[in-house]
Amino acid sequence: MVLRCDGLSYWAPRRRGAPPFRILHGVSTTVAQRSITAVMGPSGSGKSTLLEVVCGARTAGSIAGDLALSGASLLAGGPSRRLRDWYRTSSAFVPQQDVFLASLTVRQFAAHLALLVLPAGLETAAKARAAYELLERVRLHEALDTRIGDGGFLFLDEPTSGLDATSSLVLLACLDAMKNGDGGKCVVLTIHQPRQEVFDYMDQVVVLVKGRVAYDGR
Incomplete structure (x- = not known):
């Protein structure tokens, strides 16, 4: 399975009639089964927002562009039941906040x-x-607090935040086992200032700057 963002943009609503605030600017990237992708960038670059939009967790605001799973659009006609169904049955999202x-x-x-x-x-x-x-x-x-399920996609927002170096590597080894195990999960995570040992687990790195893709590769 391949998940592709094609020119994905997102505007967050603001109070008291103020115009929406644009956070994502035409983000295009592709992530595939049996891979781990790190989404990086400075604070406020749109990393968490990108994960939330892709997962259907952002219920307010407006989205432009397309999100397609193996060529089939999840946003056809606007974000709707198709995206929510995909999120519930085929993906899992771990937010940064512990609940x-x-x-x-x-x-x-x-x-x-x-x-x-x-x-x-x-x-x-x-x-x-x-x-x-x-x-x-x-x-x-x-x-x-991981969503329990057996979907092909796993999205994690700052999963190593607050962990010591050893625990971070144990977690990444677990994600690597999920990537290489039966079904071959696609793992996408946001991460802040990783060490070389962390980078070694990544198959792909996407860098966002002010809501735009500044780098996409390895």
Whole structure:
């Protein structure tokens, strides 16, 4: 599978009748199955916004350009049910902010998420097994707010933020295993000032500056 952004632009709404604020300016790039892509750039360059727009997490504002999965547009007729369905069934998004329920254990929290986001027809026991397998796979508390599912695309916003050097490499090794495992996930993550050891895991690097692609390659 190949996901392509073609001239993707995004305007965020502002209050009190002010004109929308443009954050993304004609972003074009392609990410493919069995790859890890780092989206980099200074603060305010649009890294997180790009992930949120691609995932359908930005429900306000306006979008121009196209987003296509293996040649089939996800934005035909405007962002709609097709994009939301793709996000729910074929991708997962891990936001930068941790969202935990203090009254639950890690295992209980993951199981609770599984009940919410996995298909309604799946038995509770199967959802619990999926939650347990996720906990075994990631091994890091900081990564346990991952959407539980088996989609082909995984988007993470600053997943190494707050982690020490060793934990960051353990997380990246986990993502690399997902990339190379059965199904071959496409991993796209935003990252800030990575070290060489982190770069070694990347197949592609996209650099944004003021909402525009300044570099796309390796």
